[in-house]
Amino acid sequence: MSKVVVEVQGLYKSYRSGDIDVRVLHGVDLTVERGDFVSVMGQSGSGKSTLLYLIGGLDRPDRGEIRIADRNLSELSDEEMSSIRRTRLGFVFQFFNLVPNLTVEENVLLPILLDGGNLAAAQNRLTEILEIVELTHRRRHRPSELSGGQQQRVAIARALINRPELLLADEPTGNLDSTTTGEVMDLLRSINRDTSTTIIMVTHSNECADYGSRRIVVRDGTIIDET
Numbered sequence: 001m002s003k004v005v006v007e008v009q010g011l012y013k014s015y016r017s018g019d020i021d022v023r024v025l026h027g028v029d030l031t032v033e034r035g036d037f038v039s040v041m042g043q044s045g046s047g048k049s050t051l052l053y054l055i056g057g058l059d060r061p062d063r064g065e066i067r068i069a070d071r072n073l074s075e076l077s078d079e080e081m082s083s084i085r086r087t088r089l090g091f092v093f094q095f096f097n098l099v100p101n102l103t104v105e106e107n108v109l110l111p112i113l114l115d116g117g118n119l120a121a122a123q124n125r126l127t128e129i130l131e132i133v134e135l136t137h138r139r140r141h142r143p144s145e146l147s148g149g150q151q152q153r154v155a156i157a158r159a160l161i162n163r164p165e166l167l168l169a170d171e172p173t174g175n176l177d178s179t180t181t182g183e184v185m186d187l188l189r190s191i192n193r194d195t196s197t198t199i200i201m202v203t204h205s206n207e208c209a210d211y212g213s214r215r216i217v218v219r220d221g222t223i224i225d226e227t
């Protein structure tokens, strides 16, 4: 595998709102290497989430190229794209998006379940990932029986169950108090360090951004690297 995990070149994205074109990204270039932990900052509405979704193949750019591990996303069919999303990417959002009537372990196994994968074969990985996020003792709990920080750790475990090389996190601590924010950030840092999982994390918090190895700012539709 090459050292570059994400290569973004000349990315443009506008949204149409009524008869106005809202230019969100115009001419974004970004290279992320394996093991990087990139914090993405910038004002509300500057296009941080848009950039993350484009990188994750959840939306398509108007113009420009995105390569994930040497695959050009614009050349992929929807089917190939979702396969890459499931196997090579992990997503974590501000609102944990857990399934309320499933237990912790069922939520974590969901990507494998939805993929028709072998649940029995995933048991070792499940045990391992629950250890990493320190939720082994809560494996049979439902989301409503967990704290916010614990719920986010379930979401992180779910994002990591398939050992993705790239984790995309959109304000993962945006809904947490300062203590649980610290727990979640410590977890992300150790995942980044221990497994070389590349992380791109959007945050409004300077403290959270400091956990990253590199900081970029989205401003006026482009990126200013503040490494």
Ligand SMILES: Nc1ncnc2c1ncn2[C@@H]1O[C@H](COP(=O)(O)OP(=O)(O)OP(=O)(O)O)[C@@H](O)[C@H]1O
Pocket (backbone or CB within 6 Å): 015, 016, 017, 022, 024, 042, 043, 044, 045, 046, 047, 048, 049, 050, 051
């Ligand atoms: N689906 C959409 N349709 C129309 N406009 C959109 C859509 N998604 C985003 N936008 C617009 O694009 C701009 C960038 O949105 P985006 O969500 O990327 O900002 P952000 O930097 O993540 O902001 P925040 O910090 O508030 O989350 C905003 O002006 C928003 O209104």
Ligand SMILES: [Mg+2]
Pocket (backbone or CB within 6 Å): 048, 049, 050, 170
């Ligand atoms: Mg956003």
